Amino acid sequence: MTQRKAQIKRNTTETKIAIVLNIDGSGEREINSPFGFLNHMLDLFTKHGLFDLTVKATGDTYIDEHHIVEDIGIVLGESFAKALGDKKGISRYGFFILPMDEVVATVAVDFSGRYAFNFRCIFSREKVGDLSTELVYDFWDAFAQNAKINLFIKVENGRNTHHQMEAIFKATGRAIRMACDIDKREKNQIPSTKGKL
Numbered sequence: 001m002t003q004r005k006a007q008i009k010r011n012t013t014e015t016k017i018a019i020v021l022n023i024d025g026s027g028e029r030e031i032n033s034p035f036g037f038l039n040h041m042l043d044l045f046t047k048h049g050l051f052d053l054t055v056k057a058t059g060d061t062y063i064d065e066h067h068i069v070e071d072i073g074i075v076l077g078e079s080f081a082k083a084l085g086d087k088k089g090i091s092r093y094g095f096f097i098l099p100m101d102e103v104v105a106t107v108a109v110d111f112s113g114r115y116a117f118n119f120r121c122i123f124s125r126e127k128v129g130d131l132s133t134e135l136v137y138d139f140w141d142a143f144a145q146n147a148k149i150n151l152f153i154k155v156e157n158g159r160n161t162h163h164q165m166e167a168i169f170k171a172t173g174r175a176i177r178m179a180c181d182i183d184k185r186e187k188n189q190i191p192s193t194k195g196k197l
């Protein structure tokens with residue numbers, strides 16, 4: 001099996017994003033964006049996904065966080081699509097129900113090659129640390145478009161917005177890890193009757 005790694009650089013007039021991803025990692029990470037809370041979230045995603053990930057992101061912070069956050073989602077999605085290649089032998093589907101104190105996050109994912117995104121979570125706060133909570137939607141939407149996956153995220157309860165966001169990034173890390181894991185009984189086949197994903 002070829003190594004499931006990707007290295008992507010994307011430079012625009014708004015942002016400069018460089019990502020190195022190893023799907024079969026051990027949770028090694030170096031997350032470097034201008035937003036401490038986003039770094040914390042990507043830290044959790046990587047650790048619970050057992051990926052190895054390096055993110056270097058800079059850009060137009062004088063405007064706001066939007067471009068950088070969305071563009072990291074784009075490049076991270078592209079990195080998973082590139083690292084998985086033809087997706088031979090993967091489990092394809094992943095799901096996780098993750099409790100985080102008073103919060104429960106449910107995530108389901110299908111590496112189908114098609115984009116679909118469903119996000120059900122209401123944040124009571126506009127910002128946590130230096131990250132606008134509305135951008136959690138834009139981050140995962142951009143990720144799903146560029147990874148070409150169906151992604152479903154639902155958060156129930158939630159007195160504490162920090163807990164809600166932690167639950168989302170941890171549960172998504174675990175669900176994507178499950179979907180990318182090799183299915184021992186189907187390791188030389190594309191998990192689709194179409195023979196292509």
Ligand SMILES: [Mn+2]
Binds near residue numbers: 040166
């Ligand atoms: Mn935390």
